[in-house]
Amino acid sequence: MTRLAITLALLLGTSTVFANCTFELEVGDSLEFSVKTIDVGADCAEVTIDLTHTGSLPASAMGHNWVLSLDADLQDVATAGISAGLDGDYVPAGDARVIAATKIIGGGESTSITFSVEGLSAAETYTYFCSFPGHWAVMKGSFRVAG
Ligand code: ZN
Secondary structure, three states: OHHHHHHHHHHHOOOOOOOOOEEEEEEOOOOOOOOOEEEEOOOOOEEEEEEEEOOOOOHHHHOEOOEEEEHHHHHHHHHHHHOOOHHHOOOOOOOOOOOEEOOOEOOOOEEEEEEEOOOOOOOOOEEEEOOOOOOOOOOEEEEEEOO
16 A cells, blocks of 8 residues: 555655545534544554534534544543533543544534654554544544554
8 A cells, every 4th residue: 555655656756655644534413424444554653633524513512523542441531521521622631541632623613633643553452433422432433553
């Protein structure tokens, strides 16, 4: 994949020879991410998540965010996030189990986050989810880094 991308970049004469480390995700007025699996290339030191809410409901009713944790921590992080409230983006402040998190957005809004993946392990199972109360049980996807 990476070699192919580099070959294509050379063939096309572009200067970009790095794997794509930016992922575009859409959410709407339902409990679903448009992307269910994110595979991070081996040459990505950082990953950027661009999250767009294409729905029409406000953040207070159908807010979504993108939170990354170990799969084993998902339920505890999501539960702890409830008390943070909408003002705290439903993410527990200063919680080391939260690897990355965007703010909560409503319909018509978008947000972005860039974070380092150098400390993450291919041997671990990571899950991204929306921490809006009640969403995390179904609104999630798997996040994998290369070994
Ligand atoms: Zn949500």
